[in-house]
Amino acid sequence: MTVLILTSEEDVTADMVVLRLGEAGVPVLRLDPADLTNGVALSGEYVQGAYDGHLSVGGRLVSMNGLRSVWVRRPGAAAARAAHPSAWLTEESTQALYGMLRCGETRWMNHPDAARRARYKPWQLHLAQCAGLPVPATLITTFPQAARKFAERFPDLVVKPVSGAHPQEPPRAVPTSRVAPDTDFSAVAFGPTLLQRRIAKRADIRLTVVGDTLLAARKPTAPDAHPDDVDVRFAPSLSPWLPADVPARVAEGVRRYMEGAQLAYGAFDFAEDADGIWWFLECNQSGQFGFVEMDTGQPIAATIANWLAGEGGSGHRCAEGGRSAAS
Amino acid sequence: MTVLILTSEEDVTADMVVLRLGEAGVPVLRLDPADLTNGVALSGEYVQGAYDGHLSVGGRLVSMNGLRSVWVRRPGAAAARAAHPSAWLTEESTQALYGMLRCGETRWMNHPDAARRARYKPWQLHLAQCAGLPVPATLITTFPQAARKFAERFPDLVVKPVSGAHPQEPPRAVPTSRVAPDTDFSAVAFGPTLLQRRIAKRADIRLTVVGDTLLAARKPTAPDAHPDDVDVRFAPSLSPWLPADVPARVAEGVRRYMEGAQLAYGAFDFAEDADGIWWFLECNQSGQFGFVEMDTGQPIAATIANWLAGEGGSGHRCAEGGRSAAS
Numbered sequence: 001m002t003v004l005i006l007t008s009e010e011d012v013t014a015d016m017v018v019l020r021l022g023e024a025g026v027p028v029l030r031l032d033p034a035d036l037t038n039g040v041a042l043s044g045e046y047v048q049g050a051y052d053g054h055l056s057v058g059g060r061l062v063s064m065n066g067l068r069s070v071w072v073r074r075p076g077a078a079a080a081r082a083a084h085p086s087a088w089l090t091e092e093s094t095q096a097l098y099g100m101l102r103c104g105e106t107r108w109m110n111h112p113d114a115a116r117r118a119r120y121k122p123w124q125l126h127l128a129q130c131a132g133l134p135v136p137a138t139l140i141t142t143f144p145q146a147a148r149k150f151a152e153r154f155p156d157l158v159v160k161p162v163s164g165a166h167p168q169e170p171p172r173a174v175p176t177s178r179v180a181p182d183t184d185f186s187a188v189a190f191g192p193t194l195l196q197r198r199i200a201k202r203a204d205i206r207l208t209v210v211g212d213t214l215l216a217a218r219k220p221t222a223p224d225a226h227p228d229d230v231d232v233r234f235a236p237s238l239s240p241w242l243p244a245d246v247p248a249r250v251a252e253g254v255r256r257y258m259e260g261a262q263l264a265y266g267a268f269d270f271a272e273d274a275d276g277i278w279w280f281l282e283c284n285q286s287g288q289f290g291f292v293e294m295d296t297g298q299p300i301a302a303t304i305a306n307w308l309a310g311e312g313g314s315g316h317r318c319a320e321g322g323r324s325a326a327s
Numbered sequence: 328m329t330v331l332i333l334t335s336e337e338d339v340t341a342d343m344v345v346l347r348l349g350e351a352g353v354p355v356l357r358l359d360p361a362d363l364t365n366g367v368a369l370s371g372e373y374v375q376g377a378y379d380g381h382l383s384v385g386g387r388l389v390s391m392n393g394l395r396s397v398w399v400r401r402p403g404a405a406a407a408r409a410a411h412p413s414a415w416l417t418e419e420s421t422q423a424l425y426g427m428l429r430c431g432e433t434r435w436m437n438h439p440d441a442a443r444r445a446r447y448k449p450w451q452l453h454l455a456q457c458a459g460l461p462v463p464a465t466l467i468t469t470f471p472q473a474a475r476k477f478a479e480r481f482p483d484l485v486v487k488p489v490s491g492a493h494p495q496e497p498p499r500a501v502p503t504s505r506v507a508p509d510t511d512f513s514a515v516a517f518g519p520t521l522l523q524r525r526i527a528k529r530a531d532i533r534l535t536v537v538g539d540t541l542l543a544a545r546k547p548t549a550p551d552a553h554p555d556d557v558d559v560r561f562a563p564s565l566s567p568w569l570p571a572d573v574p575a576r577v578a579e580g581v582r583r584y585m586e587g588a589q590l591a592y593g594a595f596d597f598a599e600d601a602d603g604i605w606w607f608l609e610c611n612q613s614g615q616f617g618f619v620e621m622d623t624g625q626p627i628a629a630t631i632a633n634w635l636a637g638e639g640g641s642g643h644r645c646a647e648g649g650r651s652a653a654s
Contacts, residue, residue, distance in 0.1 A: 036469070037517055043468040044449060045477070051453045056470075082517070089518050095490040096467050096519035099449030113440050122371060122426030126378045140423050141370035142363070143383075150372070163422040190364055190409070191416050192423035 002027040002062050003308045004055070004101075007073035008034070013290045013301075014073050020305035029062050031055065034076030036093045038083060044100045053100045064100060069107040069308045072115065074286075109264040109307065110285050118261050118285040121162055121194070128280040131256035132249075135280050136197040136271075147185035147195060154197040155181065158230050162194045176231040199279045204232040205270035207246065208289050209258055210303040211310075214251055217292045218244035218272070232269075241295035250278050257283065264307065329354040329389050330635045331382070331428075334400035335361070340617045340628075341400045347632035356389050358382065361403030363420045365410060371427045380427045391427060396434040396635045399442065401613075436591040436634065437612050445588050445612040448489055448521070455607040458583035459576075462607050463524040463598075474512035474522060481524040482508065485557050489521045503558040526606045531559040532597035533568065534577075535616050536585055537630040538637075541578055544619045545571035545599070559596075568622035577605050584610065591634065 003026055007014045014030070021028050031040055035057075044053035044064070053064035078093035079085060098112060110118070117123065128135050139150040140162055151157060160176040178198060185193075207216045219232065219241050246254075250270075258266055267287025270278040289300045330353055334341045341357070348355050358367055362384075371380035371391070380391035405420035406412060425439060437445070444450065455462050466477040467489055478484060487503040505525060512520075534543045546559065546568050573581075577597075585593055594614025597605035616627040 036519075041469045041516075042519065043466070043470045043473045045473075046452045046456060046462055046465040048464075049456050049462070051456060079518070084517065091490045092488060092519050095447055096449060096469075099447035099489070100467065102444070102447055102450045103453040113444055116443070117429070117440055120422055120426035120429055122423060123429040125373045126430040129373060129376050129378060135373055135376070137375075138373040139370070140427065142368045142423075143370045146370045146372075161419060162426070163418045189368075190411070191406070192363075192369065192419050 001066055001068035001311075002029050003068050003071065004028075004062075004106075005030045005071045005073060005308075006033060006075040007071075008032050008076050011074055013288065014071075016290070016293075016301035017071070017305050017308070020302050021309060024305065024309055026068070026305075026309045029055065029057060029060070031057050032076050032081075033078040033093065033097055034080040036079040036082065036097065037089070038079075038081055042097060042100065044096075044103070051103050053103065064104055064106075067101075067104060067106045068311070069109065070101060071109050071304075071308055072112065107264070107310075109304070111262065111264075114262040115285050118263060118266070118283065119164065121282065124283055125280075127257055127260050128253075128283075131253045131260060133253040133257065133280040134277055136199055138194065138196045140192055140194045142189055142192055144185045144188045147188045147193065150195055151179070151183070151185070154195075156198045156200075157195045158198045160194050160196065162192050173233060175233065178228045178230055198227070198230065199271040199273050200227070201271040202274055203272040205244065205268075205272055205278055206241065206287075206292055207250075207254060207268040207270065208287070208292060208298075208300055209254060209263075209266045209268065210300065211264055211307045212255075213303050213307075214246050214254060215292075215296075215298045215300055215303070216244040216246045217241040217296050217298065241292050243296045243298055247276075247278065261285075265304070328393055328395035328638075329356050330395050330398065331355075331389075331433075332357045332398045332400060332635075333360060333402040334398075335359050335403050338401055340615065341398075343617070343620075343628035344398070344632050344635070347629050348636060351632065351636055353395070353632075353636045356382065356384055356387070358384050359403050359408075360405040360420065360424055361407040363406040363409065363424065364416070365406075365408055369424060369427065371423075371430070378430050380430065391431055394428075394431060394433045395638070396436065397428060398436050398631075398635055399439065434591070434637075436631070438589065441589040442612050445590055445593070445610065446491065448609065451610055452607075454584055454587050455580075455610075458580045458587060460580040460584065460607040461604055463526055465521065465523045467519055467521045469516055469519050471512045471515045474515045474520065477522055478506070478510070478512070481522075483525045483527075484522045485525045487521050487523065489519050500560060502560065505555045505557055525554070525557065526598040526600050527554070528598040529601055530599040532571065532595075532599055532605055533614075533619055534573065534581065534595040534597065535614070535619060535625075535627055536581060536590075536593045536595065537627065538591055538634045539582075540630050541573050541581060542619075542623075542625045542627055542630070543571040543573045544568040544623045544625065568619055570623045570625055574603075574605065588612075592631070 018028055039058055041056040055062050077090050079089045125135055125138055137154050141147055157179040158176050159179050161174045202221050204219045220239055263285055267284045269281040272278055293300045345355055368383040382389050404417055406416045452462055452465055464481050468474055484506040485503050486506050488501045529548050531546045547566055590612055594611045596608040599605055620627045
C-alpha cells in the first residue's frame with residue numbers, strides 16, 4: 001500500500017515527511033502533476049461495472065486501487081511541463097488525474113473538495129462560531145454605513161483581505177493592518193472589506209492539527225510591541241515559537257471544526273488575550289509547519305508521516321448501490 | 328422566504344422559471360455576481376457567536392438567513408462589471424459572496440461543491456457503475472500500448488474529451504467522434520485520451536432530473552443514419568425529442584447517482600441500443616433543458632420552480648456543536 005504525495009520537486013517540507021516514511025519502510029510515490037505526459041503517465045479502465053486505474057512515474061507503475069493515502073502538498077498545474085503545454089492539455093490532464101483519484105476510497109490529506117471549501121474565510125468564521133471557538137466581532141461589507149456603525153461599536157479595528165493572498169505572480173501576502181480612528185469608510189462601496197475587532201494580544205498561537213493530534217506553539221508578544229504590529233508574519237520578533245498546552249475547551253472546539261470542515265490537516269491561528277482566551281483568526285488547510293517544527297522541536301513531520309502511513313483507507317470500492325455487469 | 332437566483336441578465340431559461348415563481352407568488356431575488364459593488368451589495372456580521380448576512384440588489388435588501396433556496400444558473404464572474412474590475416476584486420468578491428451564502432443551511436440547486444465535483448467525467452463513470460447504470464467500456468489513458476490493446480478488445484470505438492468544452496473564449500464544444508479502425512495511437516502519449524465502446528444506438532435519451540422528478544425525452548436515430556454520426560448535438564436530425572417512460576431499473580440507478588453526487592438537478596445523456604438498454608454517457612449538472620421542454624412540452628421549468636419554492640431549507644443555523652457567547 002503506497003502513499004501518494006502530490007507536490008513539486010523542490011519542497012523541503014515534503015522531504016522531511018518522505019524521510020520519515022522511508023525510515024518506516026512505507027512505499028511512497030512522489031508525483032508532480034506538472035510532469036504529466038512527460039515522465040508521469042496514467043491509465044484507467046471502466047469495464048464490466050468495475051474501475052481499475054494506474055499511475056506511472058519514471059517507469060514505476062502503481063495501482064490507484066492500492067493507495068494507502070494521498071497527500072496534496074504543493075502540486076504543480078497538471079501537464080505544465082509537458083512538451084507542448086496548453087490550457088486545454090492542463091484541463092484535460094487535471095480532469096483525468098484528479099477524476100481518477102476521486103474514484104477510490106483513499107484517505108486524503110486534504111481532500112480537494114474540503115481543501116477548496118476551507119479557503120472561504122466567511123465560512124471559516126461561521127464554522128468556528130458553530131464549533132464554540134471565540135471569534136472576534138467581524139464585519140464583511142460593501143456598505144460604508146455598516147462599516148461606520150461597526151466602527152462606532154468596536155472602535156479598535158483591523159482590516160484584512162477576505163480571500164488569502166493577492167493573485168499576482170508570485171502571490172503576495174497582504175498584511176492585516178490596524179484601522180485608524182478617523183478612517184473614512186466611503187471606499188468600502190468599491191470592494192468587500194473585512195473589519196475585525198483588534199485583540200490586544202499577549203501572544204500569537206499556531207495550532208497545528210494532524211488527524212487527532214493537536215500541536216500548539218506560542219510566541220509571546222514583546223512587552224514593548226506597538227499596537228500597530230498586528231500581523232505576526234510581518235511584525236519584528238526576537239522570541240521563537242515555544243511549545244504550548246492546548247486548553248481543553250479549545251481542543252474540543254478545534255476537533256469540532258476539523259470534523260465540520262472534513263479536514264485531516266489544518267494550521268490554526270489564534271490571538272491570546274490578557275485573560276488567556278484564544279481568539280480564532282483563521283484555519284489554513286495548507287499552512288506551513290516547517291518553521292514551527294524548527295523552533296519548537298515538535299514532531300509535526302513525523303505525525304504527518306504516521307497519519308499517511310496509517311491504515312484506514314478502504315482502497316477501491318463502491319460506496320453504495322449495486323454494480324452493473326454490463327460493459 | 329425568498330428564492331435567490333444567481334444568473335446573468337440575459338437568460339431566457341431562467342426567465343421561464345422566474346415567471347412560474349411569480350405566478351405562485353414566491354418572492355425572487357435575481358442577482359448577477361458580476362454586478363457586485365455596482366448595483367449589488369452585501370454585508371455579513373459575526374458578533375457574539377452568531378452570523379447575520381444581507382444582500383441588496385438595486386436597493387432591495389434581503390436577509391441571507393431568510394433564503395428559501397439558491398439556484399446557481401449562469402452567474403457571471405463576481406464584480407466583473409464593477410467600476411474598476413480586477414482579478415483581486417473578483418477574488419475578494421467571490422470569497423465574500425459565496426463564503427457568506429455557504430454559512431446558511433439553504434437548499435442549493437446545485438451546491439457549488441457538488442457542482443464542481445460532478446464535472447469530473449472519470450468520477451461520473453465510476454459513480455454510474457456504482458449506481459448500477461450500464462456504462463460502455465471506457466479507457467482514459469496516456470499509454471499508447473493500453474489504447475492499442477483496448478482497441479483490440481473493443482474494435483468499434485469513439486473518442487471524446489475527458490473534460491467538457493475547450494477552454495477558448497467563447498468555449499467550444501468538442502464533438503464525440505468515431506475512431507477509424509486503423510488508427511495509430513502513438514499520440515495518446517501526449518495527452519489523456521478517452522476511448523469508449525461505440526453503442527450502436529437506436530435512440531438518444533435525455534433524462535432531466537429535478538429533485539425526485541425524472542423527465543425523459545427520446546430522439547429516435549434515423550434509419551439511414553451513418554454510424555459516424557455519433558454526437559447527437561452535431562448530427563443531422565429531422566425528428567424532435569419525444570417524451571419517454573423511464574424503465575424502473577434506470578430510475579433506481581439514476582436516483583442512486585443523484586444521491587451519491589448530492590445533486591438537486593442533473594441532465595443525463597444515454598444511448599439506447601437495439602435491446603432497449605440505456606447506456607450511461609454523462610450527467611451534466613448544468614445541462615440545458617429549454618430545448619427539451621420546447622419539443623416535448625414536459626413541465627421542466629415548472630418542476631424547477633416548485634423545487635425552488637419548496638420548504639425544507641432550514642434557514643440559518645449551526646449544523647452541530649455549541650455556540651460561543653464571546654465576541
